[in-house]
Amino acid sequence: MTTTVRKGQAPGPLERAEFGRRFRNAFFDPAFRAEDGAIGRLEEIAWEAYRGGRKAPVTRPAGAGHADPTYELSVDWTLTRQRLRRAKKAWADPETKTRALVICGSPRNDGTCPGEISKTFRLSGLVSEVLTAAMVEVDFLDLSLVTSEYGRTIHPCKGCVSTAMPLCHWPCSCYPNHSLNQTNDWMAEIYERWVAAHAVVIVTPVHWYQAPSPLKLMIDRLVCADGGNPDPTSTHGKDPAKAKALELKGWDYPKHLDSRVYGLVVHGDVAGVEGSRRALSDWLDWMGLIDAGPQARLDRFIGYYEPYATSHDELDKDEAVQEETRNVGRAVARVTAALRKGELKAELADLPRPRPK
Numbered sequence: 001m002t003t004t005v006r007k008g009q010a011p012g013p014l015e016r017a018e019f020g021r022r023f024r025n026a027f028f029d030p031a032f033r034a035e036d037g038a039i040g041r042l043e044e045i046a047w048e049a050y051r052g053g054r055k056a057p058v059t060r061p062a063g064a065g066h067a068d069p070t071y072e073l074s075v076d077w078t079l080t081r082q083r084l085r086r087a088k089k090a091w092a093d094p095e096t097k098t099r100a101l102v103i104c105g106s107p108r109n110d111g112t113c114p115g116e117i118s119k120t121f122r123l124s125g126l127v128s129e130v131l132t133a134a135m136v137e138v139d140f141l142d143l144s145l146v147t148s149e150y151g152r153t154i155h156p157c158k159g160c161v162s163t164a165m166p167l168c169h170w171p172c173s174c175y176p177n178h179s180l181n182q183t184n185d186w187m188a189e190i191y192e193r194w195v196a197a198h199a200v201v202i203v204t205p206v207h208w209y210q211a212p213s214p215l216k217l218m219i220d221r222l223v224c225a226d227g228g229n230p231d232p233t234s235t236h237g238k239d240p241a242k243a244k245a246l247e248l249k250g251w252d253y254p255k256h257l258d259s260r261v262y263g264l265v266v267h268g269d270v271a272g273v274e275g276s277r278r279a280l281s282d283w284l285d286w287m288g289l290i291d292a293g294p295q296a297r298l299d300r301f302i303g304y305y306e307p308y309a310t311s312h313d314e315l316d317k318d319e320a321v322q323e324e325t326r327n328v329g330r331a332v333a334r335v336t337a338a339l340r341k342g343e344l345k346a347e348l349a350d351l352p353r354p355r356p357k
Contacts (some may be wrong), residue, residue: 002140105204130329227253258288
């Protein structure tokens with residue numbers, strides 16, 4: 001079976017003047033005016049990189065163990081893959097201390113426009129305290145840093161998987177794209193933190209019935225962990241025809257993050273908590289993670305239909321939801337310990353998948 005690569009959507013490249021306007025937006029501050037000459041020279045270099053499509057300007061031959069050892073692989077990608085391999089080795093070592101990734105999914109913190117910490121941050125702290133007391137090493141990932149920290153970016157998924165699964169590389173090779181100034185991609189670090197974790201707890205608010213923007217960006221970029229191709233040389237980088245042929249030949253859709261325990265805390269003030277929690281549970285189940293039971297999948301309203309201005313006060317008063325949040329941490333700690341001891345292996349034995357994807 002063969003299929004056609006469809007073309008015709010992308011617009012043409014920018015004209016030189018428009019490129020220059022966008023490049024110089026980064027230097028709008030009048031303090032840069034003394035360096036306009038230097039900025040102009042940098043602009044010319046950036047223009048040539050853009051025009052030449054120098055996505056990965058520093059490469060080296062892939063070497064042994066790849067489908068094409070001579071293919072020039074991005075050094076950025078190679079270094080990320082090396083870190084992931086080290087993290088996976090530590091994760092699989094029974095002597096490694098149990099590690100939990102606690103993710104604060106709110107974009108709000110007191111270092112940016114809202115001027116106040118989020119309730120999500122406080123609830124994440126309750127989970128972290130319980131896990132630490134259970135002798136679990138906590139890695140706290142605060143996604144609000146994308147709104148408050150210079151150069152901290154999670155770039156959007158480009159949807160390579162929908163062209164063909166092997167085109168979606170593990171880890172993602174879409175970024176950095178230096179020719180398009182798509183750099184400082186936080187996901188290179190976040191992938192490593194997911195790989196190293198024996199358990200993952202996501203604490204998040206609901207924004208318009210959905211996951212908040214930073215959390216959704218991370219979720220979409222984790223698509224490469226579910227079926228992604230660990231060898232970009234097999235598709236010669238981003239060659240869609242090669243990727244389609246490889247998938248149609250037979251692809252096993254490897255699950256790179258399965259066998260980790262998960263817990264969820266989803267909170268809101270009016271609507272959407274149950275649907276959002278279900279969507280997150282379904283996503284984690286699909287990736288092969290293991291839920292820690294019904295008490296580890298929490299959705300609750302805090303200050304139902306109360307003013308936003310008093311929402312922290314409502315959380316202060318709601319001792320039940322605080323304790324339920326702690327129970328998420330307790331359940332995750334217990335199930336993770338059982339899993340690492342081998343006490344859940346029989347129940348979690350893989351069944352053949354008639355339709356892997």
